[in-house]
Amino acid sequence: MQEKKGGFHYHRKRVWHFIWKDDSIWSWLANIVIAFLLIRFIVYPILGVALGSSYPIVAVVSESMEHGTSGSIICGQQFETFPESFSSYWKTCGSWYEERGISQEQFRKSSFSNGFNKGDVIILWRAHPHNIKVGDVLVFQANKPQPIIHRVVRIWQENGLYYYQTKGDHNSNSIFSIGEDKIAEERVLGKGVLRIPYLGWMKILVVEALQPFGINIVR
Numbered sequence: 389m390q391e392k393k394g395g396f397h398y399h400r401k402r403v404w405h406f407i408w409k410d411d412s413i414w415s416w417l418a419n420i421v422i423a424f425l426l427i428r429f430i431v432y433p434i435l436g437v438a439l440g441s442s443y444p445i446v447a448v449v450s451e452s453m454e455h456g457t458s459g460s461i462i463c464g465q466q467f468e469t470f471p472e473s474f475s476s477y478w479k480t481c482g483s484w485y486e487e488r489g490i491s492q493e494q495f496r497k498s499s500f501s502n503g504f505n506k507g508d509v510i511i512l513w514r515a516h517p518h519n520i521k522v523g524d525v526l527v528f529q530a531n532k533p534q535p536i537i538h539r540v541v542r543i544w545q546e547n548g549l550y551y552y553q554t555k556g557d558h559n560s561n562s563i564f565s566i567g568e569d570k571i572a573e574e575r576v577l578g579k580g581v582l583r584i585p586y587l588g589w590m591k592i593l594v595v596e597a598l599q600p601f602g603i604n605i606v607r
Contacts, residue, residue, distance in 0.1 A: 452556030464560025498523025512578030525580035530566035
């Protein structure tokens, strides 16, 4: 029996065909919207619950954790050429950590000991005082719209509350103006556990494309 053109099943088939089989630009745009809704309101919240963080996935948009030179400068020192290796990094930047009781061996055993790059995606896990240690990478809310992702260099307690100091591996010091010299527990959004690298110019395109899908951008 032929379906009536005004019937419910007829319209359902037309919608199904439009979404999955139509090659038009409108069908392509509809698929993008559907993907956005699924990721933003289903996949992303499920990841948040599973990983125990309201920021389960973040995209990095600054060079503050890179171990190579950005504009020929790293850790406040300028170079014409800089070989990207852990030994080169530690030779240039290690004294800052050693002055604060962080040895080369301790740093080498830290999470992301080789840093990570602008455009990388970092998976986060829940963070609380019992699973944060010096060397871990934290995402925290600063006094600016975008959260910050830097390495823990100091942990202490005041009146029973934990506080953290962080520093970007690439930076010459902690940035006091964003409040990373004293980060209260409630400002910590999660700690990095996995890096997904994107190479070349595509990194930046991926970062910009992922933000509308609920993947947060951090500096």
